[in-house]
Amino acid sequence: MDLRTLRAQRLTWVAGGVLLLLSVAVGLAARGPLAGLSPGKDWLFTAAVVLLVIGIGRGGSITARRVVGTLATILLAIAPMTQSYWFTLLPDNTGDPNAAEDAWVLVATAYFGILLVLAVISVVEIARARVIPSPWRWAPLWVMVWTPVTYAIGLAFFSAAPLGTAVASFGAIFSLCGPAVGVAFLGVLAIVLGMRTAPAAAPDERWHHWFDDAGAGAPLPSIDSSDTESAARDAERGRRQD
Template identity: 55%
Template structure:
């Protein structure tokens, strides 16, 4: 019984460390996105690094029990590749030679962008599907990453549509396109912290403590 309680406490501790730290990193990436303007524009690249660090921590876990993919090979690999993809954009667009005429260069850049987005989309879909099936995160929240994967393009495209409509709400469309996807990231960050705090070792140990106390009361009788 003691070994089982210790193992459960260690698992809860791993989930707490992983989800709280990962959630904080996600929120920091959103914060950088919001404040990286004007004099602070130089810190903008930190957003992608913070997001990548959070994703890797969620995938691998600070302790096996903390991994949201259950450390399954496909889920873990797809999650890591997906979150580090923004760091590779320079490589992708570096494939476009500077010697082309402007029209050909623009067409090739568009093609590279579409290829990049297609790869990221496939990786994201595989990742959230594996996270949902692993069900390491309590139900129904293990599908929350999938919700955000749907929300992100919807928010961006809806924002662009409103912005291009030349309506009085066009400025709202610009904000939705710019910060709508970040709202999904912030949601995951807050959710991760809340779930991590709920997975405290103390909470995991309480059933074992209650059972021990019940056994003592029975023996006294």
């Protein structure tokens, strides 16, 4: 893997991870007087996902910019911001409670069904791209499973106990924080993997690129004492090639 790709991965993954963590922080803080911040969570999450799949440079894309995986992942990130439009599909007043309930079920099934299809395509394509090292390329799949499971468990606890009890409170917190933990995990993982890439170029490699760009006859840049011997060898090699 060349140095340019490693640098693209570092910039993309670290920046994307930071945005994911910010989306979690905003989502948890958007309560009470700060409820107006709630849309910011979705915008930050979408920005993080778009950055990670497009990349700062092609090498930074976690889907290798393959069309299917990239498009599915972006649509998956945008989907939460379209929830209000799905509600417009419900009839205003049917006069029949059963018909209204059926409409809710139909719209919810369509919405979450689309999310599931997009999520499956996304995690499979990210894993197939093999840009993220194993086993971490399967991390989106882990979070895809974790999110509905934790939400369902929390909802079960919340529904099984009277409001105001410790069990109901636990269920509400678990259903809220469970998905957030998954996103935070992906954010931390992206930052850690990004920091592990793009090591500093070795002295020989830095001089090699300098001679390619500037030519052997160009003035020599300043160097550290530790690089002097290596730089001299590369300079002599460049003059011989000319």
